[in-house]
Amino acid sequence: MTSDTRAPSPTLVRRPAAPVGPHGRHRLRRTVSQVLLTLVGLGFAMPLVWMVASSLKSGGEVFSTPPKLLGDQLLFSNYTQAADYLPFGRFMLNTLLVAVAGTLITLVTSAMSAYAFARLRFRFREAVFLLYLGTLMVPQEVVVVPMFLIMKNLGWVNTFQALILPWAFTAFGTFLLRQFFLTIPTELEEAAKIDGAGHWRILTRVIAPIAAPAFAVLAVFTFITYWNSFLWPLIITNDTSTTTVPLGLNLFLGQNGQEWQLLMAAATISMAPTVLLVLVLQKYLVRGIALSGLGGR
Amino acid sequence: MAVAAAPVVPPGTKRRGTKEEVRRGDGKVALGFLTPGALGFLAFTLFPVIASLVMSFFDWPVLGTPTFTGFGNYVELFTTDDTFRTAIVNTLLFVVLYVPVNIVVSMGLAVWISPRIKGRRYYRVLFFIPAVTPMVGNAVVFTLLLTPNGLVDSAMKSWFGVGAPNFLGSSAWAMPAVVLLSVWQGFGYNLLVFSAALDAVPQHLVEAAEIDGAGAFRRFFNVVLPLLSPSIFFATVLTLISSFQVFTQSYVLTGGGPGNSTTTLVMYLYQSGFQFFRLGFASAIAWVLFVFIMIITAVQFIGQKRWVHYDQ
Numbered sequence: 001m002t003s004d005t006r007a008p009s010p011t012l013v014r015r016p017a018a019p020v021g022p023h024g025r026h027r028l029r030r031t032v033s034q035v036l037l038t039l040v041g042l043g044f045a046m047p048l049v050w051m052v053a054s055s056l057k058s059g060g061e062v063f064s065t066p067p068k069l070l071g072d073q074l075l076f077s078n079y080t081q082a083a084d085y086l087p088f089g090r091f092m093l094n095t096l097l098v099a100v101a102g103t104l105i106t107l108v109t110s111a112m113s114a115y116a117f118a119r120l121r122f123r124f125r126e127a128v129f130l131l132y133l134g135t136l137m138v139p140q141e142v143v144v145v146p147m148f149l150i151m152k153n154l155g156w157v158n159t160f161q162a163l164i165l166p167w168a169f170t171a172f173g174t175f176l177l178r179q180f181f182l183t184i185p186t187e188l189e190e191a192a193k194i195d196g197a198g199h200w201r202i203l204t205r206v207i208a209p210i211a212a213p214a215f216a217v218l219a220v221f222t223f224i225t226y227w228n229s230f231l232w233p234l235i236i237t238n239d240t241s242t243t244t245v246p247l248g249l250n251l252f253l254g255q256n257g258q259e260w261q262l263l264m265a266a267a268t269i270s271m272a273p274t275v276l277l278v279l280v281l282q283k284y285l286v287r288g289i290a291l292s293g294l295g296g297r
Numbered sequence: 298m299a300v301a302a303a304p305v306v307p308p309g310t311k312r313r314g315t316k317e318e319v320r321r322g323d324g325k326v327a328l329g330f331l332t333p334g335a336l337g338f339l340a341f342t343l344f345p346v347i348a349s350l351v352m353s354f355f356d357w358p359v360l361g362t363p364t365f366t367g368f369g370n371y372v373e374l375f376t377t378d379d380t381f382r383t384a385i386v387n388t389l390l391f392v393v394l395y396v397p398v399n400i401v402v403s404m405g406l407a408v409w410i411s412p413r414i415k416g417r418r419y420y421r422v423l424f425f426i427p428a429v430t431p432m433v434g435n436a437v438v439f440t441l442l443l444t445p446n447g448l449v450d451s452a453m454k455s456w457f458g459v460g461a462p463n464f465l466g467s468s469a470w471a472m473p474a475v476v477l478l479s480v481w482q483g484f485g486y487n488l489l490v491f492s493a494a495l496d497a498v499p500q501h502l503v504e505a506a507e508i509d510g511a512g513a514f515r516r517f518f519n520v521v522l523p524l525l526s527p528s529i530f531f532a533t534v535l536t537l538i539s540s541f542q543v544f545t546q547s548y549v550l551t552g553g554g555p556g557n558s559t560t561t562l563v564m565y566l567y568q569s570g571f572q573f574f575r576l577g578f579a580s581a582i583a584w585v586l587f588v589f590i591m592i593i594t595a596v597q598f599i600g601q602k603r604w605v606h607y608d609q
Contacts, residue, residue, distance in 0.1 A: 047435070050438070063447070066454075113334035122324045135338075135346065169341050230545045246432070275429065275430060285425075
């Protein structure tokens with residue numbers, strides 16, 4: 001099935017350099033392709049465009065036939081009003097705290113474990129690592145029920161530690177960083193060892209700087225996973241003091257007498273941080289995904 | 298959650314260290330480095346996994362004492378529980394609709410964008426954006442689009458004089474709506490994976506095929522596609538695994554309804570555990586889901602020998 005190496009049959013050999021207008025036709029095709037792709041892109045972006053546009057309309061203008069992209073005036077006040085409706089500022093802070101703390105813990109513990117698995121020798125290393133890997137197969141749903149009981153027995157329902165800790169120790173970060181650490185030549189750390197550096201110093205001063213791209217990718221994806229997480233907060237919180245943004249949106253949707261323009265304002269706010277993150281770090285991310293096929297999906 | 302890349306890089310491919318080091322070992326240091334992660338891992342992964350399996354054999358209320366019922370929960374699920382049967386059918390329906398559409402769309406766009414399109418980086422980022430925004434946010438936006446008098450409905454009314462069906466309120470349209478949202482949200486990941494793989498295809502092979510007289514179609518299907526097969530395999534495995542876990546989309550968009558038409562396995566798990574407080578029963582559903590995922594993944598790994606090309 002791989003490349004076809006049969007001798008070229010004479011009837012087919014008029015391919016290279018299309019004789020008719022070597023440039024003209026190509027360029028036309030390319031322009032058409034570009035225009036079509038732009039249309040597809042616009043169609044794809046429509047839900048997001050509509051969301052932002054609706055977040056600036058008056059309540060009466062959200063539903064209109066024929067649909068109008070923008071209302072008579074742009075009501076930026078919807079954003080402050082949405083924040084009065086439900087404490088979205090609070091939800092943002094909650095989510096930020098959970099996502100940042102979760103990401104930090106994940107990075108530190110994954111880096112340490114990854115260092116041990118990649119660079120240290122100890123009994124049962126392969127077996128323990130396999131055990132870690134094995135749990136990557138287990139879907140979140142399997143552990144959610146006992147996790148709820150554990151949290152309940154610890155008296156951690158409606159707490160930040162319950163939102164953060166359970167998902168800060170997945171084997172995934174360890175696996176990802178270990179794969180990257182293995183590609184770093186040992187000569188570098190041997191030089192550091194001769195200079196008297198201990199393992200901790202080697203990890204933080206030699207390996208971590210080289211592995212910065214891997215750390216960045218892991219950090220961004222961990223942050224995004226925490227930020228977007230829904231099932232677990234839905235289970236473990238029922239109080240606005242710990243409500244996260246996705247949960248707040250869902251609460252908003254469930255309220256009677258729907259104010260769609262406010263809901264859209266809230267949705268826009270909920271998406272802003274991760275979209276900004278991706279726009280700023282796009283190069284890193286695309287490369288990270290390309291290398292690892294990484295992703296929460 | 299992150300279900301990851303186990304298949305891509307074989308573990309333990311590198312052995313290093315001087316003989317002296319091997320003899321000494323780093324046991325104590327290793328213990329120090331592993332302890333924080335391992336404690337969390339034991340408490341929040343390994344223990345809950347085992348506990349979940351144990352709980353699935355119990356009648357386990359939130360309050361009150363658990364009673365051992367053996368396979369009771371499983372027997373109930375597979376013999377008398379109609380909702381469970383519906384949830385399985387719905388989940389499979391979702392998987393069957395979602396996975397092929399996702400793969401075809403992401404591959405098609407990756408191929409389209411890859412060669413000489415101007416600004417392809419920006420298209421890639423655009424298509425990727427919904428994948429990183431909260432699913433709840435995306436679902437809320439789609440609710441506005443698909444609801445009666447929403448964008449789709451009113452656009453159809455003013456263009457064709459006929460309104461759209463009530464997507465979210467009709468048992469025939471609710472699942473397609475969930476799939477639509479999911480594809481829109483999700484294909485950007487695979488697009489990036491395929492784009493990267495396409496960039497890595499050696500141009501000389503494609504050119505050689507062109508000189509040999511292969512048309513665009515043959516070049517793609519006989520040269521490029523086999524070279525992409527490892528990433529197609531990888532993307533399909535991950536997409537399938539995640540699609541069995543579909544929950545948020547239908548929870549927010551349709552609440553599992555109308556009727557039970559979009560109730561999925563995970564939604565039924567959630568309802569059983571956290572609305573009806575049958576924790577053991579919910580655990581049993583979780584394990585059925587797990588077994589489904591393992592079987593489908595195993596089948597793919599066995600089947601890959603027939604179509605995945607790992608050699609150059």
